[in-house]
Amino acid sequence: MRLFLDTANLDEIKKVAAWGVLGGVTTNPTLVAKEGADFHRRIRDIAAVVDGPISAEVLATDASGMVREAEILATLAPNVVIKVPVGEAGLTAAAELSSRGIPTNVTLIFSANQALLAALSGATYVSPFVGRLDDISQDGMAVVRETVEVFRQGGFATQVIAASIRHPIHVLDAAKCGAHVATVPFKVLQVMLHHPLTDVGVAHFLADWEKAKAHLTSAES
Ligand code: G3P
Numbered sequence: 001m002r003l004f005l006d007t008a009n010l011d012e013i014k015k016v017a018a019w020g021v022l023g024g025v026t027t028n029p030t031l032v033a034k035e036g037a038d039f040h041r042r043i044r045d046i047a048a049v050v051d052g053p054i055s056a057e058v059l060a061t062d063a064s065g066m067v068r069e070a071e072i073l074a075t076l077a078p079n080v081v082i083k084v085p086v087g088e089a090g091l092t093a094a095a096e097l098s099s100r101g102i103p104t105n106v107t108l109i110f111s112a113n114q115a116l117l118a119a120l121s122g123a124t125y126v127s128p129f130v131g132r133l134d135d136i137s138q139d140g141m142a143v144v145r146e147t148v149e150v151f152r153q154g155g156f157a158t159q160v161i162a163a164s165i166r167h168p169i170h171v172l173d174a175a176k177c178g179a180h181v182a183t184v185p186f187k188v189l190q191v192m193l194h195h196p197l198t199d200v201g202v203a204h205f206l207a208d209w210e211k212a213k214a215h216l217t218s219a220e221s
Helices: 010-019 029-035 039-047 063-073 088-099 112-120 130-135 140-154 168-177 186-193 196-215
Strands: 002-006 024-026 054-057 080-085 104-109 125-128 159-162 181-184
Touching: 002 010, 002 186, 010 039, 010 186, 024 181, 029 039, 039 054, 039 063, 054 104, 063 080, 063 088, 080 088, 088 104, 088 112, 104 112, 112 125, 112 140, 125 140, 130 140, 130 168, 140 159, 140 168, 159 168, 168 181, 168 186, 181 186
Parallel strands: 002 024, 002 181, 024 054, 054 080, 080 104, 104 125, 125 159, 159 181
Antiparallel strands: none
């Protein structure tokens, strides 16, 4: 499973890229608005750091408006993926973009049936929102699991991005379900990385090394 970062924050993106674990980036209008940055400029700036897919979402609510926006977004960088919300307009836009070879991420998926329709329309990715389903007492990961199974059985090339990830258990469960990607907020990646026993272990090793130094030859110290 690849890890994408779910953010429009450049510092976070640069940091995670340096860790060597960054497979791509997903943005949405909320994440871009939070940064107070110019949308197109920010996508270009992200593309200067990230080789993998970068999802940029359209704001039009009709299919031809979505396609017009997508045409502009696709010129920003070769690795831009057009994010469209699932629905009649979204599927129409995804079908048109797919016929032109422009990659798409059909988002706001809350059921495996929505994901199936998106895959049939030619979507490159679908994004089931795990956390938002959990928030309303529905099993978000079940939609990821079912979608992965449906795509596997149907031989679809469409990839599943587990989105709306809220904590590290979501990431592990997405990997166990066979999701192709989990798109993860920076704070969740930090929680995944750190463990108090690692910090304690490093402190002990350094303290022990201070004691051992007394016995080192000058060439070793
Ligand atoms: O990028 C889409 C998705 O990951 C949003 O997550 O936390 O706003 O439900 P959230």
